[in-house]
Amino acid sequence: MSPHRKITDQGVAGLPIAEGRAELLEEIMTSTSTTQRTSRGLLVPLAAAAAVVAVAGGAWALTTGDDPDIAPRESGFGSDPSAPVASTSEPAGTPTGKGQDTCVVSYAEGATPPATDGPEFKKCETVILEEQQPGDVVEDERYQRPPRPVLITANGWEVDGVYNMDLDWTGPGDAEVHLTWVQTEAEPFAYDRYQRRGERIDILGLVGRLTGFTEQGKDYQVLFTSPVQNGGPGLLLETSSLGPAEFRALVESLQWVSLAEYDAVVRPAVG
Amino acid sequence: MGHLDAQDETFRRLYSAHFDAVLGFALRRTDRPEDAADVTADTFLVAWRRLSHVPGGDAARPWLYGVARRTLANHRRGDGRRAALGERLRVQLTRAVADLADEVVHRADVTAAMARLSARDEEILQLHLWEGLEPREISEVLGLPGAVVRPRLSRAKARLRQVLGNDPGPAGHLPSTPLPVSSKEGPA
Numbered sequence: 001m002s003p004h005r006k007i008t009d010q011g012v013a014g015l016p017i018a019e020g021r022a023e024l025l026e027e028i029m030t031s032t033s034t035t036q037r038t039s040r041g042l043l044v045p046l047a048a049a050a051a052v053v054a055v056a057g058g059a060w061a062l063t064t065g066d067d068p069d070i071a072p073r074e075s076g077f078g079s080d081p082s083a084p085v086a087s088t089s090e091p092a093g094t095p096t097g098k099g100q101d102t103c104v105v106s107y108a109e110g111a112t113p114p115a116t117d118g119p120e121f122k123k124c125e126t127v128i129l130e131e132q133q134p135g136d137v138v139e140d141e142r143y144q145r146p147p148r149p150v151l152i153t154a155n156g157w158e159v160d161g162v163y164n165m166d167l168d169w170t171g172p173g174d175a176e177v178h179l180t181w182v183q184t185e186a187e188p189f190a191y192d193r194y195q196r197r198g199e200r201i202d203i204l205g206l207v208g209r210l211t212g213f214t215e216q217g218k219d220y221q222v223l224f225t226s227p228v229q230n231g232g233p234g235l236l237l238e239t240s241s242l243g244p245a246e247f248r249a250l251v252e253s254l255q256w257v258s259l260a261e262y263d264a265v266v267r268p269a270v271g
Numbered sequence: 272m273g274h275l276d277a278q279d280e281t282f283r284r285l286y287s288a289h290f291d292a293v294l295g296f297a298l299r300r301t302d303r304p305e306d307a308a309d310v311t312a313d314t315f316l317v318a319w320r321r322l323s324h325v326p327g328g329d330a331a332r333p334w335l336y337g338v339a340r341r342t343l344a345n346h347r348r349g350d351g352r353r354a355a356l357g358e359r360l361r362v363q364l365t366r367a368v369a370d371l372a373d374e375v376v377h378r379a380d381v382t383a384a385m386a387r388l389s390a391r392d393e394e395i396l397q398l399h400l401w402e403g404l405e406p407r408e409i410s411e412v413l414g415l416p417g418a419v420v421r422p423r424l425s426r427a428k429a430r431l432r433q434v435l436g437n438d439p440g441p442a443g444h445l446p447s448t449p450l451p452v453s454s455k456e457g458p459a
Binding site: 006007008009011012013015016017019020021023024025027028029031160161162163164168174175176178217218220239240241269270 | 279282283286290291292294295298299308311312315316319356357359360361362363364367368382386389390391393401413414415416419423426430
Protein backbone atom coordinates (compact mmCIF):
# COMPACT_ATOMS: atom_id res chain seq x y z
CA MET A 1 0.00 0.00 0.00
CA SER A 2 1.29 3.45 -0.81
CA PRO A 3 2.42 5.41 2.22
CA HIS A 4 -0.17 8.02 1.35
CA ARG A 5 -3.07 5.59 1.23
CA LYS A 6 -4.09 5.07 4.81
CA ILE A 7 -6.54 2.43 5.84
CA THR A 8 -9.73 3.43 7.64
CA ASP A 9 -11.06 1.83 10.78
CA GLN A 10 -13.85 0.44 8.64
CA GLY A 11 -11.21 -1.08 6.42
CA VAL A 12 -9.52 -2.62 9.44
CA ALA A 13 -12.82 -4.16 10.50
CA GLY A 14 -13.01 -5.88 7.13
CA LEU A 15 -9.54 -7.41 7.23
CA PRO A 16 -9.44 -11.22 7.45
CA ILE A 17 -7.59 -11.29 10.73
CA ALA A 18 -10.23 -12.73 13.05
CA GLU A 19 -8.05 -15.59 14.26
CA GLY A 20 -5.08 -13.41 14.98
CA ARG A 21 -7.28 -10.90 16.73
CA ALA A 22 -8.89 -13.53 18.95
CA GLU A 23 -5.60 -15.22 19.68
CA LEU A 24 -3.97 -11.96 20.72
CA LEU A 25 -6.79 -11.30 23.17
CA GLU A 26 -6.28 -14.65 24.82
CA GLU A 27 -2.51 -14.23 24.87
CA ILE A 28 -2.82 -10.90 26.60
CA MET A 29 -5.32 -12.12 29.15
CA THR A 30 -3.25 -15.15 30.02
CA SER A 31 -0.06 -13.12 30.31
CA THR A 32 1.20 -12.45 33.78
CA SER A 33 -0.14 -9.27 35.22
CA THR A 34 2.72 -6.98 36.12
CA THR A 35 0.88 -5.36 38.95
CA GLN A 36 1.42 -8.07 41.47
CA ARG A 37 0.27 -8.18 45.03
CA THR A 38 2.43 -9.68 47.63
CA SER A 39 1.01 -11.68 50.46
CA ARG A 40 0.50 -8.66 52.65
CA GLY A 41 -2.29 -6.14 52.31
CA LEU A 42 -4.21 -4.83 49.35
CA LEU A 43 -3.20 -3.32 46.08
CA VAL A 44 -3.32 0.44 45.84
CA PRO A 45 -2.91 2.64 42.77
CA LEU A 46 0.58 3.71 41.94
CA ALA A 47 -0.45 7.35 42.08
CA ALA A 48 -1.20 6.97 45.78
CA ALA A 49 2.40 6.36 46.59
CA ALA A 50 4.41 9.38 47.57
CA ALA A 51 7.66 7.68 46.86
CA VAL A 52 8.54 5.09 44.32
CA VAL A 53 11.52 2.85 44.34
CA ALA A 54 12.81 2.84 40.80
CA VAL A 55 14.65 -0.25 39.72
CA ALA A 56 16.66 -0.34 36.57
CA GLY A 57 18.84 -3.16 35.45
CA GLY A 58 19.08 -4.62 38.89
CA ALA A 59 20.16 -1.47 40.66
CA TRP A 60 17.58 0.66 42.36
CA ALA A 61 17.33 3.97 44.03
CA LEU A 62 14.69 6.02 45.71
CA THR A 63 12.92 8.63 43.66
CA THR A 64 11.58 10.94 46.27
CA GLY A 65 11.87 14.36 44.72
CA ASP A 66 15.12 15.16 46.47
CA ASP A 67 17.91 16.53 44.40
CA PRO A 68 19.28 13.79 42.23
CA ASP A 69 22.81 12.76 42.89
CA ILE A 70 24.43 14.20 39.82
CA ALA A 71 27.50 12.37 38.72
CA PRO A 72 30.56 14.29 37.60
CA ARG A 73 30.03 15.57 34.10
CA GLU A 74 32.85 13.58 32.63
CA SER A 75 31.33 10.35 33.83
CA GLY A 76 29.03 8.20 31.80
CA PHE A 77 30.07 5.82 29.14
CA GLY A 78 33.45 7.44 28.72
CA SER A 79 35.49 6.80 25.64
CA ASP A 80 33.36 4.03 24.21
CA PRO A 81 29.77 5.14 23.82
CA SER A 82 28.72 1.73 22.60
CA ALA A 83 29.92 -0.02 25.71
CA PRO A 84 27.31 -0.87 28.28
CA VAL A 85 27.12 1.48 31.18
CA ALA A 86 28.27 -0.06 34.40
CA SER A 87 26.02 1.20 37.11
CA THR A 88 27.65 2.37 40.26
CA SER A 89 24.36 2.98 41.97
CA GLU A 90 24.03 1.38 45.31
CA PRO A 91 20.77 0.16 46.72
CA ALA A 92 19.48 3.27 48.36
CA GLY A 93 17.33 3.77 51.34
CA THR A 94 14.17 2.22 52.48
CA PRO A 95 11.10 2.25 50.33
CA THR A 96 8.44 4.51 51.67
CA GLY A 97 4.87 5.11 50.82
CA LYS A 98 2.14 7.57 51.46
CA GLY A 99 1.60 5.82 54.71
CA GLN A 100 4.16 3.64 56.34
CA ASP A 101 2.31 0.58 55.21
CA THR A 102 2.40 0.83 51.43
CA CYS A 103 5.54 0.57 49.36
CA VAL A 104 5.59 0.71 45.60
CA VAL A 105 8.52 -0.73 43.74
CA SER A 106 8.72 0.31 40.14
CA TYR A 107 11.08 -1.53 37.86
CA ALA A 108 12.02 -1.22 34.24
CA GLU A 109 9.88 -2.95 31.70
CA GLY A 110 11.22 -6.38 30.93
CA ALA A 111 13.53 -6.44 33.96
CA THR A 112 13.35 -9.09 36.61
CA PRO A 113 11.15 -7.94 39.48
CA PRO A 114 13.31 -7.17 42.49
CA ALA A 115 13.19 -9.14 45.70
CA THR A 116 10.99 -7.58 48.33
CA ASP A 117 11.94 -9.62 51.33
CA GLY A 118 14.82 -7.49 52.53
CA PRO A 119 14.88 -5.62 55.83
CA GLU A 120 14.02 -2.34 54.11
CA PHE A 121 10.59 -3.75 53.37
CA LYS A 122 9.78 -4.80 56.91
CA LYS A 123 7.73 -1.76 57.63
CA CYS A 124 5.72 -2.18 54.45
CA GLU A 125 2.33 -3.61 55.09
CA THR A 126 1.78 -3.85 51.37
CA VAL A 127 4.39 -4.08 48.64
CA ILE A 128 3.38 -3.43 45.09
CA LEU A 129 5.55 -4.42 42.18
CA GLU A 130 4.90 -2.17 39.24
CA GLU A 131 6.49 -2.73 35.87
CA GLN A 132 6.93 0.53 34.04
CA GLN A 133 4.82 0.83 30.94
CA PRO A 134 4.72 3.20 27.99
CA GLY A 135 1.43 4.53 29.25
CA ASP A 136 2.60 5.33 32.72
CA VAL A 137 2.26 8.79 34.09
CA VAL A 138 3.85 8.86 37.48
CA GLU A 139 2.63 12.30 38.47
CA ASP A 140 -0.76 13.72 37.86
CA GLU A 141 0.73 17.12 37.35
CA ARG A 142 1.91 17.96 33.85
CA TYR A 143 5.19 19.23 35.17
CA GLN A 144 7.90 16.99 36.53
CA ARG A 145 11.41 17.92 37.52
CA PRO A 146 13.97 16.62 35.07
CA PRO A 147 17.02 14.64 36.13
CA ARG A 148 18.96 17.83 35.66
CA PRO A 149 17.51 21.16 34.49
CA VAL A 150 18.62 22.05 31.00
CA LEU A 151 17.41 24.69 28.57
CA ILE A 152 17.85 25.65 24.95
CA THR A 153 19.29 29.15 25.01
CA ALA A 154 19.36 29.94 21.29
CA ASN A 155 17.46 33.06 20.36
CA GLY A 156 13.83 32.70 19.46
CA TRP A 157 13.24 29.34 21.10
CA GLU A 158 10.56 28.83 23.71
CA VAL A 159 8.82 25.97 25.43
CA ASP A 160 5.54 25.20 23.75
CA GLY A 161 4.43 22.06 25.53
CA VAL A 162 5.23 20.21 28.74
CA TYR A 163 4.64 16.55 29.39
CA ASN A 164 6.16 15.71 32.72
CA MET A 165 9.87 16.18 32.06
CA ASP A 166 9.53 16.14 28.28
CA LEU A 167 9.43 19.49 26.55
CA ASP A 168 8.28 20.62 23.13
CA TRP A 169 10.26 23.63 21.95
CA THR A 170 9.30 25.97 19.14
CA GLY A 171 11.76 28.22 17.37
CA PRO A 172 12.18 30.55 14.42
CA GLY A 173 10.29 29.54 11.32
CA ASP A 174 8.00 27.30 13.37
CA ALA A 175 10.85 24.84 13.83
CA GLU A 176 10.18 22.30 16.53
CA VAL A 177 12.36 20.23 18.80
CA HIS A 178 11.33 17.60 21.27
CA LEU A 179 13.46 17.19 24.39
CA THR A 180 13.15 14.05 26.41
CA TRP A 181 15.09 11.80 28.74
CA VAL A 182 15.86 8.19 27.99
CA GLN A 183 16.89 5.69 30.60
CA THR A 184 20.17 4.52 29.16
CA GLU A 185 20.78 1.46 31.22
CA ALA A 186 17.29 0.08 30.97
CA GLU A 187 17.00 1.00 27.32
CA PRO A 188 19.85 -0.66 25.48
CA PHE A 189 18.27 0.37 22.20
CA ALA A 190 19.66 3.80 22.89
CA TYR A 191 23.13 2.53 22.15
CA ASP A 192 22.11 0.51 19.14
CA ARG A 193 20.03 3.25 17.64
CA TYR A 194 22.01 6.34 18.40
CA GLN A 195 25.31 5.79 20.04
CA ARG A 196 27.00 3.43 17.68
CA ARG A 197 26.93 5.86 14.84
CA GLY A 198 26.86 9.53 14.22
CA GLU A 199 29.25 12.28 15.06
CA ARG A 200 30.63 12.54 18.54
CA ILE A 201 30.06 15.85 20.22
CA ASP A 202 31.14 16.99 23.66
CA ILE A 203 28.20 18.85 25.06
CA LEU A 204 27.18 19.86 28.55
CA GLY A 205 30.18 17.98 29.87
CA LEU A 206 28.71 14.81 28.46
CA VAL A 207 29.49 12.69 25.47
CA GLY A 208 26.85 13.00 22.81
CA ARG A 209 26.15 11.67 19.39
CA LEU A 210 24.62 13.67 16.58
CA THR A 211 22.83 11.30 14.32
CA GLY A 212 19.54 10.84 12.57
CA PHE A 213 17.15 8.55 10.88
CA THR A 214 14.42 8.64 8.29
CA GLU A 215 10.95 7.59 9.25
CA GLN A 216 8.02 7.62 6.86
CA GLY A 217 9.74 10.06 4.56
CA LYS A 218 10.83 12.47 7.28
CA ASP A 219 14.44 13.13 8.17
CA TYR A 220 14.99 13.31 11.90
CA GLN A 221 18.02 14.86 13.56
CA VAL A 222 18.87 13.47 16.95
CA LEU A 223 21.20 14.23 19.81
CA PHE A 224 21.62 11.60 22.45
CA THR A 225 23.98 12.05 25.35
CA SER A 226 25.63 9.87 27.92
CA PRO A 227 23.71 9.66 31.17
CA VAL A 228 23.69 12.61 33.53
CA GLN A 229 23.88 10.12 36.34
CA ASN A 230 25.69 6.82 36.26
CA GLY A 231 23.27 4.38 34.76
CA GLY A 232 20.67 7.10 34.64
CA PRO A 233 18.88 8.90 31.88
CA GLY A 234 20.50 10.55 28.92
CA LEU A 235 19.25 13.63 27.17
CA LEU A 236 17.54 13.14 23.82
CA LEU A 237 16.75 15.95 21.41
CA GLU A 238 14.83 15.13 18.28
CA THR A 239 13.55 17.22 15.41
CA SER A 240 12.26 16.79 11.92
CA SER A 241 12.23 20.47 11.09
CA LEU A 242 15.91 21.38 11.19
CA GLY A 243 18.81 20.43 9.00
CA PRO A 244 22.01 18.99 10.47
CA ALA A 245 23.85 22.32 10.70
CA GLU A 246 20.91 24.14 12.27
CA PHE A 247 20.37 21.32 14.69
CA ARG A 248 24.00 21.30 15.72
CA ALA A 249 23.86 25.02 16.42
CA LEU A 250 20.80 24.49 18.55
CA VAL A 251 22.45 21.66 20.44
CA GLU A 252 25.43 23.86 21.19
CA SER A 253 23.10 26.35 22.85
CA LEU A 254 22.02 23.83 25.49
CA GLN A 255 22.93 24.88 28.99
CA TRP A 256 22.54 23.44 32.43
CA VAL A 257 20.56 25.83 34.55
CA SER A 258 19.33 26.07 38.08
CA LEU A 259 15.94 24.67 38.90
CA ALA A 260 14.66 28.21 39.43
CA GLU A 261 15.80 29.21 35.95
CA TYR A 262 14.25 26.09 34.51
CA ASP A 263 10.97 26.68 36.27
CA ALA A 264 10.84 30.27 35.10
CA VAL A 265 10.93 29.09 31.49
CA VAL A 266 8.98 25.85 31.71
CA ARG A 267 6.25 26.45 34.25
CA PRO A 268 4.40 29.08 32.20
CA ALA A 269 4.05 26.58 29.38
CA VAL A 270 2.46 23.92 31.55
CA GLY A 271 -0.93 25.43 30.90
CA MET B 272 -19.65 -12.70 38.96
CA GLY B 273 -16.36 -12.48 40.82
CA HIS B 274 -14.03 -9.51 40.72
CA LEU B 275 -11.62 -11.19 38.33
CA ASP B 276 -14.45 -12.29 36.07
CA ALA B 277 -15.69 -8.73 35.97
CA GLN B 278 -12.20 -7.53 35.08
CA ASP B 279 -11.95 -10.08 32.31
CA GLU B 280 -15.29 -9.01 30.95
CA THR B 281 -14.35 -5.34 31.12
CA PHE B 282 -11.19 -5.98 29.16
CA ARG B 283 -12.94 -8.13 26.58
CA ARG B 284 -15.42 -5.33 25.99
CA LEU B 285 -12.63 -2.80 25.72
CA TYR B 286 -10.74 -4.97 23.27
CA SER B 287 -13.82 -5.63 21.19
CA ALA B 288 -14.85 -1.99 21.08
CA HIS B 289 -11.46 -0.49 20.28
CA PHE B 290 -9.34 -3.12 18.55
CA ASP B 291 -10.11 -1.80 15.06
CA ALA B 292 -9.42 1.77 16.13
CA VAL B 293 -6.09 0.96 17.76
CA LEU B 294 -4.94 -1.26 14.91
CA GLY B 295 -6.05 1.37 12.41
CA PHE B 296 -4.19 4.02 14.37
CA ALA B 297 -1.05 1.89 14.24
CA LEU B 298 -1.42 0.89 10.60
CA ARG B 299 -1.75 4.49 9.52
CA ARG B 300 1.49 5.36 11.27
CA THR B 301 3.77 2.48 10.42
CA ASP B 302 5.33 1.32 7.20
CA ARG B 303 5.05 -2.38 7.98
CA PRO B 304 1.87 -4.18 9.02
CA GLU B 305 3.77 -6.39 11.42
CA ASP B 306 4.94 -3.28 13.27
CA ALA B 307 1.32 -2.20 13.56
CA ALA B 308 0.47 -5.60 14.98
CA ASP B 309 3.23 -5.21 17.55
CA VAL B 310 2.07 -1.74 18.53
CA THR B 311 -1.49 -3.01 18.88
CA ALA B 312 -0.38 -5.93 21.01
CA ASP B 313 1.73 -3.71 23.22
CA THR B 314 -1.05 -1.16 23.59
CA PHE B 315 -3.63 -3.68 24.72
CA LEU B 316 -1.10 -5.37 26.95
CA VAL B 317 -0.62 -2.06 28.71
CA ALA B 318 -4.39 -1.66 28.92
CA TRP B 319 -4.74 -5.11 30.41
CA ARG B 320 -2.06 -4.50 32.97
CA ARG B 321 -3.39 -1.05 33.77
CA LEU B 322 -7.05 -1.80 33.43
CA SER B 323 -8.02 0.20 36.48
CA HIS B 324 -6.45 3.26 34.86
CA VAL B 325 -8.39 3.00 31.61
CA PRO B 326 -11.17 5.57 31.63
CA GLY B 327 -14.64 4.45 30.77
CA GLY B 328 -16.90 5.48 27.93
CA ASP B 329 -15.71 7.72 25.16
CA ALA B 330 -12.53 8.59 27.02
CA ALA B 331 -11.14 5.08 26.57
CA ARG B 332 -10.19 5.55 22.94
CA PRO B 333 -8.03 8.67 23.41
CA TRP B 334 -6.38 6.92 26.37
CA LEU B 335 -5.55 3.93 24.18
CA TYR B 336 -4.30 6.24 21.44
CA GLY B 337 -2.05 7.89 23.99
CA VAL B 338 -0.53 4.56 24.91
CA ALA B 339 -0.24 3.55 21.26
CA ARG B 340 1.47 6.83 20.50
CA ARG B 341 4.14 6.26 23.13
CA THR B 342 4.52 2.66 22.05
CA LEU B 343 5.02 3.85 18.49
CA ALA B 344 7.67 6.27 19.66
CA ASN B 345 9.50 3.40 21.30
CA HIS B 346 9.32 1.41 18.10
CA ARG B 347 10.60 4.33 16.09
CA ARG B 348 13.49 4.69 18.46
CA GLY B 349 14.43 1.15 17.67
CA ASP B 350 13.04 -0.48 20.74
CA GLY B 351 11.58 -3.29 18.70
CA ARG B 352 8.91 -5.66 19.79
CA ARG B 353 7.91 -5.52 23.40
CA ALA B 354 5.07 -7.87 23.98
CA ALA B 355 6.19 -10.78 21.80
CA LEU B 356 2.51 -11.54 21.49
CA GLY B 357 0.20 -11.70 18.54
CA GLU B 358 2.34 -13.72 16.16
CA ARG B 359 -0.70 -14.93 14.25
CA LEU B 360 -1.99 -11.38 13.98
CA ARG B 361 1.36 -10.29 12.54
CA VAL B 362 1.23 -12.97 9.87
CA GLN B 363 -2.42 -12.47 8.99
CA LEU B 364 -2.11 -8.73 8.94
CA THR B 365 0.89 -8.77 6.66
CA ARG B 366 -1.02 -10.83 4.13
CA ALA B 367 -4.25 -8.89 4.51
CA VAL B 368 -2.75 -5.46 4.08
CA ALA B 369 -0.77 -6.57 1.07
CA ASP B 370 -4.08 -7.36 -0.60
CA LEU B 371 -5.70 -4.14 0.47
CA ALA B 372 -6.83 -1.87 -2.29
CA ASP B 373 -9.87 0.17 -1.43
CA GLU B 374 -10.35 0.95 2.21
CA VAL B 375 -8.17 3.97 2.48
CA VAL B 376 -8.69 7.34 4.06
CA HIS B 377 -10.01 10.16 2.06
CA ARG B 378 -7.67 12.09 -0.21
CA ALA B 379 -4.19 10.74 -0.49
CA ASP B 380 -3.05 14.19 -1.61
CA VAL B 381 -3.90 15.59 1.80
CA THR B 382 -1.99 12.78 3.49
CA ALA B 383 0.96 13.53 1.26
CA ALA B 384 0.73 17.23 2.08
CA MET B 385 0.60 16.48 5.78
CA ALA B 386 3.80 14.50 5.43
CA ARG B 387 5.52 17.67 4.26
CA LEU B 388 4.74 19.44 7.52
CA SER B 389 6.69 19.13 10.72
CA ALA B 390 6.29 15.95 12.73
CA ARG B 391 4.28 17.80 15.35
CA ASP B 392 1.91 19.43 12.87
CA GLU B 393 1.50 16.12 11.10
CA GLU B 394 0.71 14.30 14.30
CA ILE B 395 -1.96 16.69 15.46
CA LEU B 396 -3.55 16.76 12.02
CA GLN B 397 -3.51 12.99 11.85
CA LEU B 398 -5.30 12.79 15.18
CA HIS B 399 -7.87 15.29 13.99
CA LEU B 400 -8.37 14.12 10.42
CA TRP B 401 -7.62 10.41 10.57
CA GLU B 402 -8.93 9.58 14.01
CA GLY B 403 -11.67 12.17 14.05
CA LEU B 404 -10.63 13.53 17.43
CA GLU B 405 -11.62 16.92 18.72
CA PRO B 406 -9.09 19.14 20.51
CA ARG B 407 -10.26 17.96 23.93
CA GLU B 408 -9.58 14.35 22.95
CA ILE B 409 -6.32 15.23 21.23
CA SER B 410 -5.18 16.84 24.45
CA GLU B 411 -5.75 13.52 26.19
CA VAL B 412 -3.72 11.64 23.61
CA LEU B 413 -0.85 14.09 23.66
CA GLY B 414 -0.98 14.77 27.37
CA LEU B 415 -1.24 18.48 26.76
CA PRO B 416 -3.75 21.04 27.95
CA GLY B 417 -6.56 21.91 25.58
CA ALA B 418 -5.38 25.49 25.66
CA VAL B 419 -2.17 24.34 23.99
CA VAL B 420 -3.79 21.95 21.56
CA ARG B 421 -6.42 24.26 20.11
CA PRO B 422 -4.08 26.95 18.75
CA ARG B 423 -1.58 24.29 17.70
CA LEU B 424 -4.25 22.54 15.66
CA SER B 425 -5.36 25.81 14.18
CA ARG B 426 -1.81 26.68 13.12
CA ALA B 427 -1.30 23.20 11.70
CA LYS B 428 -4.47 23.49 9.63
CA ALA B 429 -3.31 26.84 8.32
CA ARG B 430 0.04 25.41 7.31
CA LEU B 431 -1.68 22.46 5.66
CA ARG B 432 -3.78 24.83 3.62
CA GLN B 433 -0.61 26.61 2.53
CA VAL B 434 0.99 23.36 1.43
CA LEU B 435 -2.16 22.37 -0.42
CA GLY B 436 -2.17 25.70 -2.22
CA ASN B 437 -5.23 26.90 -0.37
CA ASP B 438 -7.18 23.96 -1.64
CA PRO B 439 -7.92 21.84 1.36
CA GLY B 440 -10.97 20.32 -0.27
CA PRO B 441 -14.71 20.73 -0.01
CA ALA B 442 -15.90 22.92 2.84
CA GLY B 443 -12.32 23.75 3.67
CA HIS B 444 -11.65 20.64 5.65
CA LEU B 445 -11.75 16.90 5.59
CA PRO B 446 -14.48 14.91 7.24
CA SER B 447 -13.57 14.14 10.80
CA THR B 448 -14.27 10.46 10.24
CA PRO B 449 -12.04 8.97 7.58
CA LEU B 450 -14.13 7.70 4.75
CA PRO B 451 -13.46 4.71 2.56
CA VAL B 452 -13.02 5.60 -1.06
CA SER B 453 -12.88 3.53 -4.16
CA SER B 454 -9.57 2.90 -5.85
CA LYS B 455 -10.80 5.03 -8.73
CA GLU B 456 -10.93 8.10 -6.58
CA GLY B 457 -7.39 9.18 -7.07
CA PRO B 458 -3.85 8.13 -7.45
CA ALA B 459 -2.08 6.66 -4.49
